[in-house]
Amino acid sequence: MEEEQTPPAGPDLTRGVTLDDFTDGRLVGHVGDQEILLVRSGKGIFAVDAHCTHYHGPLVDGLVVGDSIRCPWHHACFDLATGEATRAPALTPLSVWQVEHEGSRLFVRRKHDQPKPRIEGPVDFRGRIVIVGGGAAGFAAAEMLRRQEFGGDIVMLSNDAAPPVDRPNLSKDYLAGSAPEDWLPLRSDGFYAEAGIDLRLNSNVVSIDTTARSVVTDRGDAIAYDRLLLATGAEPVRLTIPGSDQPHVHTLRTLADCQAIIKLASGAQRAVVIGASFIGLEAAAALRARNVEVHVVAPEQRPMERVLGADLGDFIRKLHEEHGVIFHLEDTVIAIDGKRLTLKSGGSLQADLVVVGVGVRPRLTLAEQAGLAIDRGVTVNAFLETSVAGIFAAGDIARWPDPYSGTNIRVEHWVVAQRQGQTAARNMLGQRKAFDAVPFFWSQHYDVPINYVGHAEKWDDITIEGDIASRDCLLKYRSNGRVFAVASIYRDLASLQAELAMEQKALD
Ligand SMILES: Cc1cc2nc3c(=O)[nH]c(=O)nc-3n(C[C@H](O)[C@H](O)[C@H](O)COP(=O)(O)OP(=O)(O)OC[C@H]3O[C@@H](n4cnc5c(N)ncnc54)[C@H](O)[C@@H]3O)c2cc1C
Numbered sequence: 001m002e003e004e005q006t007p008p009a010g011p012d013l014t015r016g017v018t019l020d021d022f023t024d025g026r027l028v029g030h031v032g033d034q035e036i037l038l039v040r041s042g043k044g045i046f047a048v049d050a051h052c053t054h055y056h057g058p059l060v061d062g063l064v065v066g067d068s069i070r071c072p073w074h075h076a077c078f079d080l081a082t083g084e085a086t087r088a089p090a091l092t093p094l095s096v097w098q099v100e101h102e103g104s105r106l107f108v109r110r111k112h113d114q115p116k117p118r119i120e121g122p123v124d125f126r127g128r129i130v131i132v133g134g135g136a137a138g139f140a141a142a143e144m145l146r147r148q149e150f151g152g153d154i155v156m157l158s159n160d161a162a163p164p165v166d167r168p169n170l171s172k173d174y175l176a177g178s179a180p181e182d183w184l185p186l187r188s189d190g191f192y193a194e195a196g197i198d199l200r201l202n203s204n205v206v207s208i209d210t211t212a213r214s215v216v217t218d219r220g221d222a223i224a225y226d227r228l229l230l231a232t233g234a235e236p237v238r239l240t241i242p243g244s245d246q247p248h249v250h251t252l253r254t255l256a257d258c259q260a261i262i263k264l265a266s267g268a269q270r271a272v273v274i275g276a277s278f279i280g281l282e283a284a285a286a287l288r289a290r291n292v293e294v295h296v297v298a299p300e301q302r303p304m305e306r307v308l309g310a311d312l313g314d315f316i317r318k319l320h321e322e323h324g325v326i327f328h329l330e331d332t333v334i335a336i337d338g339k340r341l342t343l344k345s346g347g348s349l350q351a352d353l354v355v356v357g358v359g360v361r362p363r364l365t366l367a368e369q370a371g372l373a374i375d376r377g378v379t380v381n382a383f384l385e386t387s388v389a390g391i392f393a394a395g396d397i398a399r400w401p402d403p404y405s406g407t408n409i410r411v412e413h414w415v416v417a418q419r420q421g422q423t424a425a426r427n428m429l430g431q432r433k434a435f436d437a438v439p440f441f442w443s444q445h446y447d448v449p450i451n452y453v454g455h456a457e458k459w460d461d462i463t464i465e466g467d468i469a470s471r472d473c474l475l476k477y478r479s480n481g482r483v484f485a486v487a488s489i490y491r492d493l494a495s496l497q498a499e500l501a502m503e504q505k506a507l508d
């Protein structure tokens with residue numbers, strides 16, 4: 001049976017439109033099958049692809065800021081003039097289309113040649129940059145170095161067997177069976193050779209010699225660097241209870257972890273997820289999509305209350321229960337004996353598969369051994385440089401001075417890691433860019449996305465606009481009368497506006 005094609009949205013732009021056809025300065029139309037977004041901003045009219053290059057978010061629903069547009073789904077930002085993905089999570093530019101004015105009509109008929117990204121400072125540094133880590137921060141840094149036309153050597157060392165992948169997908173669509181494996185790599189295998197990025201997989205760095213300026217792998221190879229980026233990420237906390245080393249007990253960080261879970265899930269009737277963390281609950285949702293019975297055992301009273309508060313915690317619990325998840329809260333697993341899990345409360349559960357999602361800890365060993373300043377993470381300055389000149393850190397390991405909260409923070413968010421990798425790349429080239437992005441993360445549970453901007457480890461009160469149960473809400477986390485974070489469900493524009501207001505320090 002042939003798949004029914006939805007016709008592309010809006011008017012045929014080759015026939016022309018007028019400014020009266022725009023709504024709020026925007027118009028979606030098409031050229032052939034390609035949907036195009038026209039944006040009137042300042043004196044200019046821009047035409048770019050209508051969908052975000054990350055997960056295809058509809059840019060027409062995004063936020064225009066000057067000559068850029070931010071995606072409503074995960075806050076990527078694109079330059080409307082060049083199409084460049086200036087802020088992660090999107091890394092691929094939008095195509096830019098030519099707008100031709102004929103009288104009062106505007107026509108779009110063809111693409112521009114892809115404009116070059118803007119080079120934002122000096123790139124005269126020509127030495128070798130070594131990146132330890134092939135995850136969010138490491139990849140984004142390598143890609144940005146080449147985008148900024150860095151002409152020196154880039155060596156990226158990763159102790160993973162897989163090239164950089166879209167890690168957030170490992171607990172979402174890929175685990176649920178609704179995304180194919182070829183969605184996962186951040187770039188095709190050929191990209192690295194083409195871009196001159198010497199990606200060395202299965203390369204475990206065991207030490208840094210800050211005097212000789214080299215890193216050493218467990219095979220004994222010493223690789224010299226002129227600038228070094230540490231982006232070693234975090235590792236899942238492993239349980240130390242009896243039986244936690246059995247083959248059906250897994251944590252979830254790498255593609256290999258995810259594939260092992262999928263393999264077991266295909267023959268499993270029941271899974272127990274230990275820990276009601278984001279990753280644990282996303283894994284629970286994904287396993288439900290595979291028709292596996294799921295029990296979640298966690299010590300807290302409400303899932304995610306510590307990060308999102310009681311009301312959103314209750315909502316998330318109910319949402320999972322509606323999908324058949326059974327919670328065993330205020331309880332823990334104290335032993336795993338084959339398929340039998342013993343609970344602290346005295347009961348027991350049977351499980352063919354156990355997923356442990358009890359948090360992660362930053363991988364700090366290398367930085368500690370090298371004598372870098374550490375404060376519950378690798379201490380970096382506003383330019384993401386560590387206490388040793390020439391060594392930078394980004395992603396889950398970095399604790400940086402967050403200009404919005406005025407405190408040093410460390411977070412475990414995909415987008416923050418990528419953006420820090422990009423900023424560190426610029427600073428390794430000498431561009432002196434302070435990292436000032438407001439933290440952002442998203443989490444997906446069934447068809448409910450939760451977006452979160454800012455950072456609030458504690459709060460005095462939470463104000464709720466809209467209605468959580470109706471999945472249409474915005475929660476503001478306040479301390480001393482100031483909003484430090486905003487969580488939302490299906491209020492994407494408001495979430496983008498809150499992010500912008502925090503950047504401008506104008507949120508109340
Ligand atoms: C399943 C899952 C789902 C997630 N979903 C979301 C989400 O929806 N939203 C969100 O905001 N965040 C999410 N996160 C968190 C997000 O993925 C991390 O914050 C992000 O990957 C951190 O990037 P990083 O570069 O610091 O570390 P990583 O991406 O973990 O990369 C670290 C890299 O360093 C390598 N490495 C470590 N030590 C060494 C060494 N000694 N030598 C060589 N290589 C080394 C590792 O192999 C890895 O390649 C999720 C995480 C997981 C695991």
Ligand code: FES
Binds near residue numbers: 053054072075090
């Ligand atoms: S779909 Fe646009 S940022 Fe994810």
